Amino acid sequence: MSAKRTNAAYSVVEPTTTSKRVAGTLVVLYAIVTMIPLLWIFATGWKSPPDSISYPPKILFEPTAEGHCNLFTTRTRQTDEFIESLGPPRGMCDRITRERNMVIAGESNYFPRFVNSLIIAFGSTFFAVLLGTISAYAFSRFKVPLADDLLFFILSTRMMPPIAVAIPIYLMYREVGLSDTRLGMILLYTAVNVSLAVWLLKGFIDEIPREYEEAAMVDGYTRLQAFWKVVLPQASTGIAATAIFCLIFAWNEYAFAVLLTSGTAQTAPPFIPTIIGEGGMDWPAVGAGTTIFLVPILVFTILLRKHLLRGITFGAVRK
Amino acid sequence: MADVSLKGVSKSFRDVAAIRSLDMDIADGEFLVLLGPTGAGKTTTLRLVAGLERADAGSIWIDGRDMTKEPPPARDVTFVFQQYSLYPHMTVYDNIAFPLRSPARRLSEDQVKARVDEVAEMLRIEHKLKNKATALSGGEMQRVAIGRALVRRPAIFLMDEPLSSLDAKLRAELRLELKRIQRELGATILYVTHDQIEAMTMADRIGVLREGALVQIGTPREIYEAPVDAYVAAKLGSPRINLLPRTAFPNVPGPPEAVTIGARTENILFDGAGAASAEGAVDWIEHLGDQNHLHLSVGAHKMVMLAEPDTELAVGDRVHLHLQAPLFFDGDGRRIGA
Numbered sequence: 001m002s003a004k005r006t007n008a009a010y011s012v013v014e015p016t017t018t019s020k021r022v023a024g025t026l027v028v029l030y031a032i033v034t035m036i037p038l039l040w041i042f043a044t045g046w047k048s049p050p051d052s053i054s055y056p057p058k059i060l061f062e063p064t065a066e067g068h069c070n071l072f073t074t075r076t077r078q079t080d081e082f083i084e085s086l087g088p089p090r091g092m093c094d095r096i097t098r099e100r101n102m103v104i105a106g107e108s109n110y111f112p113r114f115v116n117s118l119i120i121a122f123g124s125t126f127f128a129v130l131l132g133t134i135s136a137y138a139f140s141r142f143k144v145p146l147a148d149d150l151l152f153f154i155l156s157t158r159m160m161p162p163i164a165v166a167i168p169i170y171l172m173y174r175e176v177g178l179s180d181t182r183l184g185m186i187l188l189y190t191a192v193n194v195s196l197a198v199w200l201l202k203g204f205i206d207e208i209p210r211e212y213e214e215a216a217m218v219d220g221y222t223r224l225q226a227f228w229k230v231v232l233p234q235a236s237t238g239i240a241a242t243a244i245f246c247l248i249f250a251w252n253e254y255a256f257a258v259l260l261t262s263g264t265a266q267t268a269p270p271f272i273p274t275i276i277g278e279g280g281m282d283w284p285a286v287g288a289g290t291t292i293f294l295v296p297i298l299v300f301t302i303l304l305r306k307h308l309l310r311g312i313t314f315g316a317v318r319k
Numbered sequence: 320m321a322d323v324s325l326k327g328v329s330k331s332f333r334d335v336a337a338i339r340s341l342d343m344d345i346a347d348g349e350f351l352v353l354l355g356p357t358g359a360g361k362t363t364t365l366r367l368v369a370g371l372e373r374a375d376a377g378s379i380w381i382d383g384r385d386m387t388k389e390p391p392p393a394r395d396v397t398f399v400f401q402q403y404s405l406y407p408h409m410t411v412y413d414n415i416a417f418p419l420r421s422p423a424r425r426l427s428e429d430q431v432k433a434r435v436d437e438v439a440e441m442l443r444i445e446h447k448l449k450n451k452a453t454a455l456s457g458g459e460m461q462r463v464a465i466g467r468a469l470v471r472r473p474a475i476f477l478m479d480e481p482l483s484s485l486d487a488k489l490r491a492e493l494r495l496e497l498k499r500i501q502r503e504l505g506a507t508i509l510y511v512t513h514d515q516i517e518a519m520t521m522a523d524r525i526g527v528l529r530e531g532a533l534v535q536i537g538t539p540r541e542i543y544e545a546p547v548d549a550y551v552a553a554k555l556g557s558p559r560i561n562l563l564p565r566t567a568f569p570n571v572p573g574p575p576e577a578v579t580i581g582a583r584t585e586n587i588l589f590d591g592a593g594a595a596s597a598e599g600a601v602d603w604i605e606h607l608g609d610q611n612h613l614h615l616s617v618g619a620h621k622m623v624m625l626a627e628p629d630t631e632l633a634v635g636d637r638v639h640l641h642l643q644a645p646l647f648f649d650g651d652g653r654r655i656g657a
Contacts (some may be wrong), residue, residue: 211400218369219471220392220423229417233408 038294044287052283067284069093070277071110071292075102077278102278110289113271118296119182120267121250124189128246129239131190132197133205137227139198140205141213151202154195162192163255170259182265188256193246200245204238205231240307244300251297268293321382321395321474321507322347323368328377330363330531337363339531340377345475348505350498352518354554355528361511364528365477368509369398382474392423397468401480404464405452411463412448415439418471438466441500458489465493469500476508482517494520515555519543527551549652552581558612560584560646561622568642571596574655577647584612586643587624595639601632615640 015023044052046063075097083103089095097104135154139147169188170179178184208231216226232239258270272289275282323345330338338360345351353361366372368379370391378387386394397418405414412435418424419431426434439445442462447455455463461481468476482490482497498521501508512518518525519539526536527550535547539555546552552560561582565573568580599615599622611626617640624640626632647655 209402211402211404212406214369214371214391215398215400215404215467216417216421217391218371218394218396218398219418219467220421222392222422225422230406234406 041287041290044283045289045291047284047287049277049282049284052287064096064284065092066096067282067286067288069096070108070282070285071275071288072108073097073104074106074108076105077101078103108275109266109271110268110275113266113268114293116182116261116265117251117267117269117293120185120189120265121247123182123186124193124250125243125246127186127190128193128197129201129243131194132201132242133232133235133239135194135198136201136205137231139202141210151199154198157191157195166256166259169256173260180261180263180265185257185261185265185267188260189246189250189253193249196249197242197246200242201235201238204235204242208234237307240304244304247300248297322349323382323475323507323509324380325364325368326378326380328364328367328374328379330360330367330372330375337531338367338374341531341533343526343533343536345507345509348507350501350506350508350510350521350523351526352510352512352522352524353526353528354512354515354518356513358530359528360531361513361528362479363531365398365479365509365511368394368475369396369477370394371398392421395474397471397473397476399464399468399476399478399481402484404467404481405455405460407451407453409452410448411444411450411452411455414452414463415448415466415470418467434470438470441469441503442466442496457485458493461485461489461493465497465500469504472504474507476506476510478508478510480512480514481510483512483514490514490517497521515557519555527554546646546654548654549579549581549648552646552648552654556583558584558623561587561624562648563617563620563622565647567617567620568596568645571642571645573645573647576649577655578650579648579652580642581646581648582622582642584623584625586645587622588641588643589638590641596642597640599638599640601634601636601638603634604630604632613638 043061045067046065047058047061048064048066051058051061052067069092073093078101080101083098083101086103089098094104138144139151144150173179173184178187212230212234213223213226216230217223221229252269253267254269257267261267261270268289272286272293273281275285275289277285325341325343328338328341329336341360341364343351343364353364355361363372367374368381370386370389370393374387378385380386381394381396405411406417409417415435415438416431419426419434435448436445439448442465444459444462444466447459447463452460452463461484465481468478482493485493494517500506501521510517510521522539524536525539525542527534527542529550535542535551537545542551543555546555549562553562561584562579563582565577565580571580573580597617599617601613602616602621603614604626605612605614606628608628610628611630613624613626613630613632615622615624615638632638649655
């Protein structure tokens with residue numbers, strides 16, 4: 001056996017067993033550290049309110065859907081006699097809340113706030129990527145007068161934290177009636193994201209050789225058709241990456257949302273921390289709301305992962 | 320297929336003149352090769368004919384019609400690029416079919432298939448049609464690129480160094496194939512290269528470009544045997560022509576105003592009639608198998624000549640040289656008759 005081992009060809013590209021183990025351990029450790037907060041939130045969502053604030057924290061607990069029930073409902077405290085007069089509970093949440101002498105009074109605002117988040121985040125991402133792609137193509141392919149200055153100007157909008165201009169924007173929005181509207185928030189997030197989109201996409205489009213479009217145009221396609229058939233498919237990796245960045249920003253944005261939305265157009269981030277139960281914060285409901293809030297961005301990223309990982313496709317080219 | 324004329328075409332990029340008042344006619348069915356170093360304006364000429372660049376002055380005629388201001392799709396030309404030639408997100412079939420599916424044409428899918436199959440057979444890539452374009456070797460990619468041009472049956476083929484990114488063996492193979500296809504189809508081809516072998520073997524006529532101007536145009540034989548100046552003489556022939564001061568060969572008869580004498584490597588012999596032109600010493604011998612290159616010193620000057628593969632010469636030997644059909648150039652490099 002040992003003779004075999006010494007005879008085995010030594011490879012400089014294959015990692016050794018030891019280095020594989022070290023690398024694996026490090027990755028697992030890192031994953032644990034970064035995932036503990038997420039696990040904590042997820043677990044809190046399934047705890048009962050007393051368990052959620054017990055000290056020392058409970059690692060093992062009896063899971064309950066109470067947090068999720070509280071998240072989607074509003075409740076009122078009632079006397080035992082009144083609750084008994086209602087007859088048998090309708091559904092699981094009804095039963096859980098009655099154990100705490102509560103009766104479901106109606107739906108909470110979580111669902112409409114979640115829908116607002118979806119519309120505003122995906123809407124602004126769509127417009128930012130659309131405008132970004134068109135402008136990036138123009139900057140990449142045409143002789144735009146003052147192109148360098150324009151690009152610098154576009155980037156300069158990101159040189160300060162967006163919230164620095166919150167007051168002027170607040171006043172402007174109030175004046176033109178965009179305060180607390182979905183359209184207003186879509187425009188705002190689009191404006192913040194479009195500079196990132198232009199710069200990211202310009203890099204990707206610069207990488208696509210002009211010869212592709214030129215060949216298509218010589219072959220009888222107009223520039224617009226060549227853009228659709230040749231440039232867009234090859235920019236798909238860049239577009240997917242840009243869309244994910246834009247979506248993450250718009251989805252998680254908190255400061256503008258607090259300032260500019262309060263009712264009809266409020267998004268989930270400013271809403272979730274305001275979920276109050278009896279006697280203070282309803283932590284299980286907050287945990288449940290946060291967990292559900294993470295789902296769309298996770299799904300979107302997983303759907304586009306194939307594009308992100310597909311890598312550069314310029315292999316058809318011999319350099 | 321059609322003829323192409325360039326009349327007084329000029330093009331500058333910013334302050335740099337790429338093409339200076341170029342006049343050139345390409346006959347129907349002719350294989351014209353533009354030869355020149357990087358920056359001579361070869362590619363710009365192709366792009367002007369294709370309509371990818373707009374000429375500053377002059378006019379471009381294709382098939383008897385003034386196309387100077389027409390956009391590329393209206394010109395019925397096709398362009399084979401040096402690289403970046405295939406769309407990586409499509410299969411080989413879709414790549415070849417791409418020009419046929421353009422809105423300018425509107426063929427049925429059956430017609431498209433028939434044409435693609437025909438071209439694939441001609442280029443011997445039938446078995447690769449379903450592959451992704453990225454899954455081909457370099458030679459196959461360039462074959463597909465040529466196929467994409469052939470499938471159109473355009474007025475003229477424009478080819479920008481289509482073989483330069485391939486290795487020598489493939490280049491030689493595709494050179495023959497391209498010439499065969501051009502003969503079969505009677506295609507008009509404007510071909511750009513800096514490779515003199517491609518120019519010599521494929522061209523009906525060669526146009527030599529220098530700094531955006533056409534220096535000489537003619538058959539490969541004419542360009543090789545009767546170059547207008549030392550620049551053109553040095554462009555063709557490998558190893559390149561020996562250009563030495565007239566004074567190095569005082570006993571070679573020639574015109575009195577000649578300043579430079581040009582001797583192609585195959586035109587220098589060891590023994591010949593009459594007195595030797597000069598005497599040289601062997602510095603180095605390159606053995607190529609089928610022939611030898613002899614590097615010589617003639618006085619203070621270096622030159623190269625061919626020798627038989629079984630030569631018994633050795634480094635340090637002195638040899639008598641006889642020049643055959645030498646070329647003479649004046650002080651400006653222009654060739655003057657003997």
